Amino acid sequence: MKYVRDIPFKKFVDSHHRAVDEDLAELRRSNEEESVPLIFTETEEILGLLLGLTHPSRILEIGTAHGYSSLFFAKKLPEAHITTIERNPVMVEAARAEFASRKEGERIDFRTGDASEILDELVCRLADADDSEKFDFVFIDAAKSHYREFFEAAERICTKDAIIVCDNILLNGWILEAEGSAARRHRTSIKYMKKFLDYISDRDDLEVSILTGADGLAIIRFINEK
Numbered sequence: 001m002k003y004v005r006d007i008p009f010k011k012f013v014d015s016h017h018r019a020v021d022e023d024l025a026e027l028r029r030s031n032e033e034e035s036v037p038l039i040f041t042e043t044e045e046i047l048g049l050l051l052g053l054t055h056p057s058r059i060l061e062i063g064t065a066h067g068y069s070s071l072f073f074a075k076k077l078p079e080a081h082i083t084t085i086e087r088n089p090v091m092v093e094a095a096r097a098e099f100a101s102r103k104e105g106e107r108i109d110f111r112t113g114d115a116s117e118i119l120d121e122l123v124c125r126l127a128d129a130d131d132s133e134k135f136d137f138v139f140i141d142a143a144k145s146h147y148r149e150f151f152e153a154a155e156r157i158c159t160k161d162a163i164i165v166c167d168n169i170l171l172n173g174w175i176l177e178a179e180g181s182a183a184r185r186h187r188t189s190i191k192y193m194k195k196f197l198d199y200i201s202d203r204d205d206l207e208v209s210i211l212t213g214a215d216g217l218a219i220i221r222f223i224n225e226k
């Protein structure tokens with residue numbers, strides 16, 4: 001199995017990528033050098049396109065790492081507020097430093113701890129709130145076995161016009177592994193990601209686009225009654 005990041009097309013796409021600014025380009029370079037997880041350039045371009053088309057004002061992100069994608073959202077949309085969740089203490093410390101050293105960090109509400117618990121708190125606070133308080137864009141990019149749980153929480157705290165994007169649905173190519181060591185090592189993620197993709201695809205009230213670019217993306221929106 002050829003993993004997504006080895007595919008020659010990635011290099012080709014990267015060579016045409018234009019960063020939002022030099023600061024973000026440098027952050028991408030340093031994250032890649034230190035093998036910090038971050039969105040692929042192709043994912044960034046699809047997210048950028050969606051942000052430009054929909055102009056969300058309150059973005060929820062699950063999975064911060066060193067804060068690259070949070071800062072991308074904040075730079076791309078100078079009026080938007082971003083809530084981002086991370087539980088790994090090493091990542092938390094690094095992201096905190098990145099946010100503190102930039103003016104965009106002032107618009108980032110950094111929640112630290114397990115996403116399931118933080119989402120529970122957000123659901124308690126926002127499930128019955130007015131649309132003006134809810135999220136209008138959600139990016140799910142953490143714990144690949146928990147996408148259904150994250151999605152079901154997210155849909156309770158976002159507006160009916162929101163877009164929910166789930167990253168890494170191909171699990172680095174492992175989603176197609178039926179046997180072998182990768183299939184064994186990633187058995188749980190593979191099982192739950194397949195179930196999640198079946199679940200969202202089977203729901204009549206969702207419009208779901210599953211893309212194979214980068215490490216695979218699911219782009220979901222609600223079909224609203226006229």
Ligand SMILES: C[S@@+](CC[C@H](N)C(=O)[O-])C[C@H]1O[C@@H](n2cnc3c(N)ncnc32)[C@H](O)[C@@H]1O
Pocket residue numbers: 037038039062063064065066067068069070085086087088091113114115116141142143
């Ligand atoms: C792929 S990285 C996020 C990359 C980031 N979105 C970016 O593009 O810069 C996923 C992150 O999710 C975090 N994570 C995984 N499971 C989590 C959970 N249950 N709660 C909170 N954070 C979690 C990991 O520690 C990791 O830093």
